[in-house]
Amino acid sequence: xxxxxxxxxxxxxxxxxxxxxxxxxxxxxxxxxxxxxxxxxxxxxxxxxxxxxxxxxxxxxxxxxxxxxxxxxxxxxxxxxxxxxxxxxxxxxxxxxxxxxxxxxxxxxxxxxxxxxxxxxxxxxxxxxxxxxxxxxxxxxxxxxxxxxxxxxxxxxxxxxxxxxxxxxxxxxxxxxxxxxxxxxxxxxxxxxxxxxxxxxxxxxxxx
Amino acid sequence: xxxxxxxxxxxxxxxxxxxxxxxxxxxxxxxxxxxxxxxxxxxxxxxxxxxxxxxxxxxxxxxxxxxxxxxxxxxxxxxxxxx
Numbered sequence: 001x002x003x004x005x006x007x008x009x010x011x012x013x014x015x016x017x018x019x020x021x022x023x024x025x026x027x028x029x030x031x032x033x034x035x036x037x038x039x040x041x042x043x044x045x046x047x048x049x050x051x052x053x054x055x056x057x058x059x060x061x062x063x064x065x066x067x068x069x070x071x072x073x074x075x076x077x078x079x080x081x082x083x084x085x086x087x088x089x090x091x092x093x094x095x096x097x098x099x100x101x102x103x104x105x106x107x108x109x110x111x112x113x114x115x116x117x118x119x120x121x122x123x124x125x126x127x128x129x130x131x132x133x134x135x136x137x138x139x140x141x142x143x144x145x146x147x148x149x150x151x152x153x154x155x156x157x158x159x160x161x162x163x164x165x166x167x168x169x170x171x172x173x174x175x176x177x178x179x180x181x182x183x184x185x186x187x188x189x190x191x192x193x194x195x196x197x198x199x200x201x202x203x204x205x206x207x208x
Numbered sequence: 209x210x211x212x213x214x215x216x217x218x219x220x221x222x223x224x225x226x227x228x229x230x231x232x233x234x235x236x237x238x239x240x241x242x243x244x245x246x247x248x249x250x251x252x253x254x255x256x257x258x259x260x261x262x263x264x265x266x267x268x269x270x271x272x273x274x275x276x277x278x279x280x281x282x283x284x285x286x287x288x289x290x291x
Contacts, residue, residue: 019250020240026253042253043253045253049244049246050244051241051242051244051245052244053244053245054243054244056244057244195243199243199245202239203236203240206235206239207232207233
């Protein structure tokens, strides 16, 4: 029997991990660029399943239904790109040190190399952008990368990455997003992110 | 879930002990459910999520490395969350 069988996870656990990957991918998508009309329509159909995160999803759906695509695009630019300095700077290094491209980015790059994660061709943004980090978490959960040691990055490895590169600052970023003056749609994104990261952190504690 | 935990779960399943891996795994799962992170809460959105083409995207490096094996689970994650 092939060794690959070793990695088959019981279905109910697999679904749970799958769901985590989906939330990270959703956050990555929303923070990498503004949603277009089609994506806003899909977001508007979200229905939470109770709890703090469920309530946050309901808010996101409400926000999506009440948002004009052009306005969301403008909001995204003002928040994250803005001429003469954006309202928010969604980089780990900035949040942790007050400057871009500082030591936290170097540490992230070292971990990325160890975990077999490379920046896509043509991407010039520093890797500690929140969207990139969420994408990396989704990939780690999905076993997408090729770490130097071992076949997959288990919960312990995911936790180490989360603690070092996300948990230390991203909660503050999402909370800031919730109170950003220019934010309308992205306030709801901030709430989804903050409540998800809180659950993630507690869940890692439980698994320890 | 660590590989050891997965193995332990498989052993438990083989021995007819159900699919619960550990008390920790159960507590973790219940935490997700209580928070509203139930499976399927994202529904159609999951299929619409694609993180590719963003300003800061990551790409897998050398996925053909010997350390990498694609299981059905991994493929499912790809299909739903990444494509």
